[in-house]
Amino acid sequence: xxxxxxxxxxxxxxxxxxxxxxxxxxxxxxxxxxxxxxxxxxxxxxxxxxxxxxxxxxxxxxxxxxxxxxxxxxxxxxxxxxxxxxxxxxxxxxxxxxxxxxxxxxxxxxxxxxxxxxxxxxxxxxxxxxxxxxxxxxxxxxxxxxxxxxxxxxxxxxxxxxxxxxxxxxxxxxxxxxxxxxxxxxxxxxxxxxxxxxxxxxxxxxxxxxxxxxxxxxxxxxxxxxxxxxxxxxxxxxxxxxxxxxxxxxxxxxxxxxxxxxxxxxxxxxxxxxxxxxxxxxxxxxx
Amino acid sequence: xxxxxxxxxxxxxxxxxxxxxxxxxxxxxxxxxxxxxxxxxxxxxxxxxxxxxxxxxxxxxxxxxxxxxxxxxxxxxxxxxxxxxxxxxxxxxxxxxxxxxxxxxxxxxxxxxxxxxxxxxxxxxxxxxxxxxxxxxxxxxxxxxxxx
Numbered sequence: 001x002x003x004x005x006x007x008x009x010x011x012x013x014x015x016x017x018x019x020x021x022x023x024x025x026x027x028x029x030x031x032x033x034x035x036x037x038x039x040x041x042x043x044x045x046x047x048x049x050x051x052x053x054x055x056x057x058x059x060x061x062x063x064x065x066x067x068x069x070x071x072x073x074x075x076x077x078x079x080x081x082x083x084x085x086x087x088x089x090x091x092x093x094x095x096x097x098x099x100x101x102x103x104x105x106x107x108x109x110x111x112x113x114x115x116x117x118x119x120x121x122x123x124x125x126x127x128x129x130x131x132x133x134x135x136x137x138x139x140x141x142x143x144x145x146x147x148x149x150x151x152x153x154x155x156x157x158x159x160x161x162x163x164x165x166x167x168x169x170x171x172x173x174x175x176x177x178x179x180x181x182x183x184x185x186x187x188x189x190x191x192x193x194x195x196x197x198x199x200x201x202x203x204x205x206x207x208x209x210x211x212x213x214x215x216x217x218x219x220x221x222x223x224x225x226x227x228x229x230x231x232x233x234x235x236x237x238x239x240x241x242x243x244x245x246x247x248x249x250x251x252x253x254x255x256x257x258x259x260x261x262x263x264x265x266x267x268x269x270x271x272x273x274x275x276x277x278x279x280x281x282x283x284x285x286x287x
Numbered sequence: 288x289x290x291x292x293x294x295x296x297x298x299x300x301x302x303x304x305x306x307x308x309x310x311x312x313x314x315x316x317x318x319x320x321x322x323x324x325x326x327x328x329x330x331x332x333x334x335x336x337x338x339x340x341x342x343x344x345x346x347x348x349x350x351x352x353x354x355x356x357x358x359x360x361x362x363x364x365x366x367x368x369x370x371x372x373x374x375x376x377x378x379x380x381x382x383x384x385x386x387x388x389x390x391x392x393x394x395x396x397x398x399x400x401x402x403x404x405x406x407x408x409x410x411x412x413x414x415x416x417x418x419x420x421x422x423x424x425x426x427x428x429x430x431x432x433x434x435x
Contacts, residue, residue: 038345039408040319040371043312057308057407093369135309 008222010263045131081138091117104252170203194278204233292387322374343415345370392427
């Protein structure tokens with residue numbers, strides 16, 4: 001794979017290669033964050049100095065279907081020893097699927113000094129780079145966060161409904177079987193309670209994994225991404241776009257690709273996604 | 288729970304004392320480290336679909352073999368090398384249910400997954416692990432039916 005700077009991304013600085021991370025393991029201005037689907041992976045071994053941010057326990061409200069609030073984010077940043085000046089580097093399993101999800105939540109609080117390690121845990125392990133089971137302890141910080149801002153990067157159901165009525169573009173990043181309504185959930189994943197199958201009218205179906213080189217987990221070049229999102233899905237950089245999947249995790253990966261790698265300015269992630277839309281009374285559905 | 292096999296009750300008691308997420312993960316990692324895949328005399332990859340655990344993204348498989356006393360020995364395969372939770376669950380099920388009275392194994396509830404992994408486990412991960420319990424339970428029920 002070519003270097004990140006040669007791939008033609010709109011914002012190449014948002015990605016860092018494994019080499020860069022290996023050279024910054026002891027940099028106090030960097031905090032490496034691992035986010036995985038499997039809750040045991042971090043404990044089994046992680047990049048030296050990396051902290052874990054768990055998408056269930058750290059990023060979600062324990063009671064309501066909602067993300068953490070300002071106070072919760074401040075506590076989280078304090079726990080991992082981050083300040084507003086800290087460069088956060090996210091990585092994780094499943095080709096950075098959960099890392100992108102964590103990255104997206106952090107952007108709701110405006111911590112823009114954030115990167116994703118290209119290739120994620122898969123590439124780091126494949127390169128036989130160091131792993132440790134030692135959990136680092138960082139001095140807690142006094143992090144002052146702004147209120148969570150859902151306006152720029154997040155979409156809610158009423159906004160999605162208005163988006164559909166205005167015939168604005170959406171990207172459904174689920175599998176073709178989920179998109180068609182043949183299946184209500186990802187293969188091998190449970191049905192998380194959607195009563196209806198299909199997709200939001202007008203949505204293009206581009207499974208999230210198409211943005212990734214499967215052999216090493218790195219992101220595809222901008223040209224290859226444009227082939228998928230512009231030529232195939234007919235999206236344009238000026239479009240107002242909403243991405244969605246089942247609960248908003250896979251679609252945060254596509255949100256990241258469109259916003260940072262291709263430079264689309266107006267992209268929002270609908271985290272209610274199909275588990276909300278597929279249960280709503282009266283909303284339009286296509287199959 | 289009073290009807291659960293004794294070894295399973297002991298393990299659930301152990302997890303009942305865990306209050307810290309990190310401590311739980313370490314305990315589960317200990318179990319996962321003891322995982323041994325199904326021996327070749329029982330099955331070899333590619334494993335047959337009828338032994339596959341539904342809803343498990345780690346591609347877990349379950350088999351059972353009768354022992355001399357009428358109890359069952361349970362075997363597991365986990366195809367995803369990063370499927371550590373599935374491996375931990377497999378070891379717990381093997382160590383607590385293999386050799387136990389199959390009447391009691393057939394009564395084991397899927398809720399043990401929440402007791403072991405904690406109630407904050409994601410629905411996706413939890414359902415896959417519950418699927419492993421269900422398949423073991425189904426194996427016990429099938430042998431019970433064959434005995435009748």
